[in-house]
Amino acid sequence: MNALVEVDNLNLHFPIDGGFFKEKLTLRALTDVSFSVEEDETLAIVGESGSGKTTLGYAISGLLSPTSGRIKFGAGLGGHSQESPVQLVFQDPFSALDPRMMVGDIVAEPLRLQGVSRAERLQQADDVLEQVGLPAESARRYPHEFSGGQRQRIAIARALIAKPKLIVADEPLSALDVSIQSQILNLLNKIKRDRTISYLFISHDLGVVHHLADRVIVLYLGRIMEIASRQDLFATPSHPYTQALLESVPRIGRGRRKPGQALKGEIPTPLSPPPGCVFHTRCPRAQEDCRHHVPELLPAPGRPEQLSACHFKD
Amino acid sequence: MLRYTFFRLVQAAFVLLVMTFLLFMLIGMMPGDPVENMLEGNPALTPELARQMRELYGVGVPLPVRYWHWLTAAFQGDFGFSSLYFRPVLEILGPALLQTLKLMIATIVLSIPLSLLLGAIAALRPGGWMDTVISFFAFASISLPNFWLSLILIIVFAVQLGWLPASGTPLAENPSLGLQIYHSILPVTVLTMFFVGPLLRYVRASMIETMSSDYIRTARAKGLSETTVIVKHALRNALIPMVTVLALGFGMLFSGALVVETIFGILGMGKMIFDAIRYVDFNLALIGLLLATIVTLVSNLLADLAYAWLDPRITLK
Amino acid sequence: MSAIDTELAGIPSAPRQTIWQLRRKRFLRNKPAVIALAILVVLAALCVLAYPYSLLMGLDPNETNLLMRFRPPSAEHWLGTDSLGRDVLLRLMYGGQVSIAVGVLGTLLTALIGVLIGVWAGFLGGKVDAFLMRLTDVVIALPMTPVLIVLGAVDLSKLGLSQALASSPGVVFLRIVIIIALVDWTTIARITRAATIEVRQREYVKAATVSGARHLYNVLVHVLPNITTPITVAATLSVGRIILFESTLSFLGFGIVPPTPSWGNMLTNAQELVISAPALAVYPGLLIFLTVISVNFVGDGIRIAFDPRSEK
Numbered sequence: 001m002n003a004l005v006e007v008d009n010l011n012l013h014f015p016i017d018g019g020f021f022k023e024k025l026t027l028r029a030l031t032d033v034s035f036s037v038e039e040d041e042t043l044a045i046v047g048e049s050g051s052g053k054t055t056l057g058y059a060i061s062g063l064l065s066p067t068s069g070r071i072k073f074g075a076g077l078g079g080h081s082q083e084s085p086v087q088l089v090f091q092d093p094f095s096a097l098d099p100r101m102m103v104g105d106i107v108a109e110p111l112r113l114q115g116v117s118r119a120e121r122l123q124q125a126d127d128v129l130e131q132v133g134l135p136a137e138s139a140r141r142y143p144h145e146f147s148g149g150q151r152q153r154i155a156i157a158r159a160l161i162a163k164p165k166l167i168v169a170d171e172p173l174s175a176l177d178v179s180i181q182s183q184i185l186n187l188l189n190k191i192k193r194d195r196t197i198s199y200l201f202i203s204h205d206l207g208v209v210h211h212l213a214d215r216v217i218v219l220y221l222g223r224i225m226e227i228a229s230r231q232d233l234f235a236t237p238s239h240p241y242t243q244a245l246l247e248s249v250p251r252i253g254r255g256r257r258k259p260g261q262a263l264k265g266e267i268p269t270p271l272s273p274p275p276g277c278v279f280h281t282r283c284p285r286a287q288e289d290c291r292h293h294v295p296e297l298l299p300a301p302g303r304p305e306q307l308s309a310c311h312f313k314d
Numbered sequence: 315m316l317r318y319t320f321f322r323l324v325q326a327a328f329v330l331l332v333m334t335f336l337l338f339m340l341i342g343m344m345p346g347d348p349v350e351n352m353l354e355g356n357p358a359l360t361p362e363l364a365r366q367m368r369e370l371y372g373v374g375v376p377l378p379v380r381y382w383h384w385l386t387a388a389f390q391g392d393f394g395f396s397s398l399y400f401r402p403v404l405e406i407l408g409p410a411l412l413q414t415l416k417l418m419i420a421t422i423v424l425s426i427p428l429s430l431l432l433g434a435i436a437a438l439r440p441g442g443w444m445d446t447v448i449s450f451f452a453f454a455s456i457s458l459p460n461f462w463l464s465l466i467l468i469i470v471f472a473v474q475l476g477w478l479p480a481s482g483t484p485l486a487e488n489p490s491l492g493l494q495i496y497h498s499i500l501p502v503t504v505l506t507m508f509f510v511g512p513l514l515r516y517v518r519a520s521m522i523e524t525m526s527s528d529y530i531r532t533a534r535a536k537g538l539s540e541t542t543v544i545v546k547h548a549l550r551n552a553l554i555p556m557v558t559v560l561a562l563g564f565g566m567l568f569s570g571a572l573v574v575e576t577i578f579g580i581l582g583m584g585k586m587i588f589d590a591i592r593y594v595d596f597n598l599a600l601i602g603l604l605l606a607t608i609v610t611l612v613s614n615l616l617a618d619l620a621y622a623w624l625d626p627r628i629t630l631k
Numbered sequence: 632m633s634a635i636d637t638e639l640a641g642i643p644s645a646p647r648q649t650i651w652q653l654r655r656k657r658f659l660r661n662k663p664a665v666i667a668l669a670i671l672v673v674l675a676a677l678c679v680l681a682y683p684y685s686l687l688m689g690l691d692p693n694e695t696n697l698l699m700r701f702r703p704p705s706a707e708h709w710l711g712t713d714s715l716g717r718d719v720l721l722r723l724m725y726g727g728q729v730s731i732a733v734g735v736l737g738t739l740l741t742a743l744i745g746v747l748i749g750v751w752a753g754f755l756g757g758k759v760d761a762f763l764m765r766l767t768d769v770v771i772a773l774p775m776t777p778v779l780i781v782l783g784a785v786d787l788s789k790l791g792l793s794q795a796l797a798s799s800p801g802v803v804f805l806r807i808v809i810i811i812a813l814v815d816w817t818t819i820a821r822i823t824r825a826a827t828i829e830v831r832q833r834e835y836v837k838a839a840t841v842s843g844a845r846h847l848y849n850v851l852v853h854v855l856p857n858i859t860t861p862i863t864v865a866a867t868l869s870v871g872r873i874i875l876f877e878s879t880l881s882f883l884g885f886g887i888v889p890p891t892p893s894w895g896n897m898l899t900n901a902q903e904l905v906i907s908a909p910a911l912a913v914y915p916g917l918l919i920f921l922t923v924i925s926v927n928f929v930g931d932g933i934r935i936a937f938d939p940r941s942e943k
């Protein structure tokens with residue numbers, strides 16, 4: 001497999017204005033994040049609210065620039081500045097579509113920005129709309145005439161039209177009704193069968209991740225806790241945090257509880273993350289060592305493909 | 315809070331400094347040259363005297379240089395001479411400011427109870443006939459040209475009926491308080507009419523909002539009488555943010571005072587500024603405008619501070 | 632597949648009521664606003680008729696005739712004559728043209744400045760925003776009327792304009808429009824800024840940015856069309872305020888200067904007329920009042936019609 005995107009030691013900090021005379025604070029949204037997205041794979045990112053999932057997605061799509069570290073696009077992409085290698089699908093299908101534009105124009109917007117003629121791009125928009133299961137006549141309607149699920153289809157059509165190599169989908173299901181969720185999930189799977197495309201799929205829902213992902217990244221307080229294939233992660237979770245997350249889902253595939261509910265204590269503030277292992281304030285296995293030394297992301301015993309950042313990993 | 319206050323003070327001082335520069339430039343672009351004007355009026359002035367006077371009033375030097383002179387002198391408390399009154403401008407300022415403050419305070423003292431009363435009545439039944447009448451009154455208040463209202467009141471009450479004097483200043487040497495009030499009735503009426511509209515719209519809106527809040531529903535559920543609910547709870551709640559609205563209206567009231575003072579011949583700040591500009595008295599116009607700006611700045615500052623103090627929810631950034 | 636079909640069945644077959652139809656309906660239900668609009672139309676028509684009326688009656692708005700001073704209403708002069716023997720009704724009509732034109736043009740210029748600054752500050756944020764918002768603070772701290780008077784007193788020939796040009800009616804008119812816009816843009820700027828900040832964070836703007844959209848594209852295509860509502864409402868409400876500013880300035884002698892009539896300057900000498908010809912002091916102010924209150928009622932009607940929360 002070829003790497004599509006390589007993220008190398010990515011750090012992303014938000015300066016927080018503490019007021020005119022107060023000292024400036026720094027919010028560490030992402031710390032030392034390294035991983036790669038392969039061609040044609042679905043890489044899921046899970047983690048509690050505030051763990052930096054959206055920030056990571058925005059950094060990869062170029063909306064936020066890293067404080068340090070690099071995001072490299074492999075041969076398949078030919079650099080970031082070229083025409084839309086990455087596209088986004090958002091959580092809220094309502095604010096994702098400009099209410100003053102017709103659906104056809106919304107879907108065709110990436111082509112408009114590439115300078116494709118209007119007739120040509122509207123033709124393509126009709127085609128893509130059909131691919132996502134909407135009648136071509138939707139193109140001449142406004143977003144407010146559509147339901148949440150239909151809007152999410154429109155957003156997916158917009159993401160597809162410029163033939164991106166990677167789609168960053170930031171919790172694309174969580175604003176939808178359960179019955180609609182499975183339809184959108186099926187649509188994403190169908191698209192995956194029809195073309196060569198990678199997904200960076202951000203989610204709260206381990207059930208959905210189990211259904212869809214090839215590999216999974218577990219994020220906690222802006223750091224990667226564990227990266228593993230879906231099979232390894234769900235069968236033999238290595239990191240105590242991953243284990244806690246899986247325990248909080250009673251039955252994989254059905255449970256829709258947010259991860260982290262079984263964890264004790266509050267998630268610390270990213271304004272001053274704990275020293276050593278960031279998870280030590282809540283870890284059942286924490287030792288004195290954990291408070292001082294940051295664990296490296298290294299293979300779990302006997303599983304070279306499963307990386308985990310813990311001094312006492314399984 | 316202290317830090318916030320300090321920050322706002324520094325900011326206001328900076329704004330004031332910028333204002334001195336802007337106003338100086340603007341006033342420097344008014345027509346004519348005050349010494350020219352005086353020479354025309356008094357052919358006895360010798361050229362030598364004229365030169366000295368030019369120096370005194372700082373005419374003929376490039377504007378930015380003059381600004382610098384003015385600023386350094388101003389920091390030593392010297393704001394120059396008035397070419398209109400032949401006196402240091404600061405001497406003229408005091409009494410004028412006092413006059414205007416009297417006018418404004420009288421207006422505010424009348425406007426607050428009036429707007430609370432009308433606003434509360436209107437908010438009792440939004441959409442009812444009382445509300446319609448009061449809302450119309452509020453619209454009229456913000457739409458009336460106050461110079462015209464002054465003229466109409468003079469025509470009706472001074473000329474036609476002869477009940478009230480058309481002049482805002484009593485002629486007597488040391489007028490009694492009663493006489494002063496008698497002469498102020500018309501000007502204060504105009505200003506109140508002009509000021510009460512925005513206040514009353516505000517009171518009405520915030521009353522309607524509080525009346526439908528949980529807090530009032532609880533008060534009602536406790537079985538308190540409707541009057542108690544309105545007076546003790548809703549009205550008091552509406553009163554707090556009103557402090558800020560009042561302070562923000564200060565600049566507006568000052569603008570209104572200028573017009574009213576001019577028409578009723580009251581020797582206040584407004585008329586002073588107006589005359590200074592009309593008769594090209596650079597120094598007087600400048601100090602007058604600066605003082606007006608200070609008054610507005612201070613009232614805005616007080617509004618912000620009062621708001622921050624009364625409403626702990628806003629974080630003091 | 633059938634699940635998808637049922638979901639698609641929800642797509643309406645005929646377009647629903649557009650937002651504009653809805654707004655019009657809501658506006659028309661507001662009686663005071665409709666009456667006010669009718670009054671405005673009548674007033675505007677009256678002002679437009681000034682020229683035909685002058686032809687019909689054979690009158691000139693600026694020609695003085697000292698033998699005809701202070702005539703009461705008659706067949707030739709429907710509202711009588713003023714202190715210089717000119718036809719009052721005709722001057723009211725021409726004065727109205729000036730006042731309404733200043734109100735409309737001033738609002739357009741105010742909106743232009745306010746929207747530019749508001750969008751700029753709101754979209755770019757950071758230091759630009761901080762600077763522009765401090766600038767608004769400074770302008771808001773100014774006492775309006777005194778500052779307008781100073782601006783009105785500025786000698787344009789000191790700015791390099793020839794004396795003749797500086798006092799030509801066109802320049803005087805433009806100057807009023809400009810100085811009012813210079814002090815009145817802050818309200819619209821603040822409203823625009825707040826609306827821009829809200830739209831800027833919407834996800835459709837992010838989607839466009841990811842596809843390569845620049846600031847200008849986002850502002851023109853996504854931001855401006857989505858903030859027209861608050862701007863329209865604020866602009867309508869500022870028409871009345873600007874007409875009042877103009878009339879006050881002209882009344883004080885720093886606005887439209889005679890012989891060009893404006894409702895404000897027709898009252899300039901009214902202080903002396905209050906005894907001899909009080910009616911002359913009544914008409915112009917009454918027209919200002921009627922115009923401004925109508926504009927304010929219409930503005931309020933638009934505000935309510937545009938406000939989604941007022942939907943029952």
Ligand SMILES: Nc1ncnc2c1ncn2[C@@H]1O[C@H](COP(=O)(O)OP(=O)(O)OP(=O)(O)O)[C@@H](O)[C@H]1O
Nearest residue numbers: 014027029047048049050051052053054055056270
């Ligand atoms: N523009 C910003 N300025 C300052 N802080 C930010 C900004 N965006 C995100 N953050 C902070 O960065 C951290 C990570 O946020 P992020 O939105 O990436 O989390 P998330 O994992 O997507 O959470 P959620 O599940 O709630 O969407 C949070 O603490 C958040 O408050």
Ligand code: SF4
Nearest residue numbers: 277280283290310311
């Ligand atoms: S390093 Fe220590 S604290 Fe961190 S996860 Fe492992 S055991 Fe827990």
Ligand SMILES: [Mg+2]
Nearest residue numbers: 053054055170
């Ligand atoms: Mg998120």
